[in-house]
Amino acid sequence: MSHLDHKRPYLQLGDPRLANMMLYLTTPVTLQNHVDYHFLGSELKQIRPGFWTMPAYLNDYDTMSLFFLFTADDNGEMAVMMASGEWQDGHLGMSAPMKTGAGLNKLYHHRRKNAVKAFNYLLALTMNGKAEWRQLPD
DSSP: OOOOOSSOOOTTTTTTGGGEEEEEESSOHHHHHHHHOTTTTTTOEEEEEEEEEEEEETTTSOOOEEEEEEEEOOTTTTEEEEEEEEEEEEEEEOOBBBBHHHHHHHHHHHHHHHHHHHHHHOOOOOOOSSSSEEEEEO
């Protein structure tokens, strides 16, 4: 039996229901606190005001890459979205943002071990009261 609540939903990598889940921060990322969100030796980098990014999966020997995007959604709440890295003319760009769960599932189908690390990182944010999961419409 599974249940979903905002603080500790039952979530499983690869589950299609995860694709509609978005992680929302309880406190926005700032210049003062961005170092609190490091992941596997990477630190959030501010691309422009209110828009932070950090690799979720990046490997020199793999064409697939995935990034965490910490930014405000359409309602002004800071969400953790994900985007694929895309190489164009020698520069790394990003795909359109996707829901947190959709990005995790994408990574899960490519590199399960790395998806587990990214998922555990996000779950730790919820356990520490820094974030909460929400089910979004399709």
